[in-house]
Amino acid sequence: MDENEWKYHGEGNKSLVVSHVEHSQVLRFLKYPAEEPGNSHKAAKEAFGHLQNIVDFSKNVMKPFLGENYVHHGNVVHLPLGFVRQLSLKVEQERPGKSFRNTYFGGIFL
Ligand SMILES: Nc1ncnc2c1ncn2[C@@H]1O[C@H](COP(=O)(O)OP(=O)(O)O)[C@@H](O)[C@H]1O
Ligand SMILES: [Mg+2]
DSSP states (O other), X not given: OOGGGEEEEEEOSSEEEEEESSSSOEEEEEEEETTOOOSHHHHHHHHHHHHHHHHHHIIIIIHHHHOGGGOOOOOOOOOOXXXXXXXXXXXXXXXXXXXXXXXXXXXXXX
């Protein structure tokens, strides 16, 4: 995967989203404080579970509720570490108000 095919799209307090420059695709990452890497293996496992819960909720609750045609539940995906590292450096330059923050991103949501 090539980080130059993705650009900053938006973010909330918990997630950061990048979109593909050509295709109608997004990657949604969970944000974690950069100063507390702590047990990164545990954090990665927690992130994976949290993302899976979001997907399951979309699939099992929102989709039946709103209808097949209106909900794309997405999937939890693993990405190459090198790609994510390069993407985080690139996206850091594109984020608004970057002087206020000190975060990196971990889990992934497509
Ligand atoms: N599936 C998506 N497609 C396009 N944009 C998205 C998608 N999910 C999130 N975003 C964008 O990312 C921003 C933050 O996403 P959100 O899920 O609200 O984050 P948080 O979990 O931090 O509240 C949204 O305001 C929106 O602009
Ligand atoms: Mg939000």
